[in-house]
Amino acid sequence: MIELRSFRLWEFNVNHNQLLLRSPQNVDIAFVGVGYVELPTKLDGITICQPSANEIERICERLGSSVAPDEIHVLSSGGKRYLVVAKKIWDNDLDIFESSLEHFSRPATPKGVRHYPN
Numbered sequence: 001m002i003e004l005r006s007f008r009l010w011e012f013n014v015n016h017n018q019l020l021l022r023s024p025q026n027v028d029i030a031f032v033g034v035g036y037v038e039l040p041t042k043l044d045g046i047t048i049c050q051p052s053a054n055e056i057e058r059i060c061e062r063l064g065s066s067v068a069p070d071e072i073h074v075l076s077s078g079g080k081r082y083l084v085v086a087k088k089i090w091d092n093d094l095d096i097f098e099s100s101l102e103h104f105s106r107p108a109t110p111k112g113v114r115h116y117p118n
Contacts, residue, residue: 006044012037019084031073033087036063043077050074051083059085 007029010022019031021043029048036059051059051072059067063085073084 005046006042007046008043009039009041017086019086028092030090030092031084031086031088032090033071034084035067035071036083036085038083039075040082043075043082045077047076048073048089049076055081055083059083 005023005025005027007021007023009019010028011020012018012034013020017032017034019034019037021029021039051069051074055074056067056069056072059072067085071085071087073086073089075082075084
């Protein structure tokens with residue numbers, strides 16, 4: 001489990017299926033290859049953790065197809081669990097005026113970016 005600070009849903013790039021969550025301290029969490037999002041616009045004190053068997057089953061049912069468990073990311077906040085289906089999840093500490101999503105459309109991993117294995 002990875003415990004992180006408060007985040008807001010900051011940006012979604014429809015063309016590249018990318019989702020960006022940003023904290024007031026300018027730490028970003030970016031999801032690449034997003035296929036499903038179940039999030040409020042603000043999350044306080046999130047923990048990123050593994051999906052349960054029920055969550056995997058629920059996502060597959062909602063999407064009407066099987067989903068690899070390593071593509072299901074659970075963000076726990078305030079006693080609730082929220083799901084995002086994405087190929088990858090990254091965090092970074094880029095400048096406040098830089099969009100993390102611009103960096104993820106490039107083939108190489110940008111400087112200051114860390115990958116979260118699920």
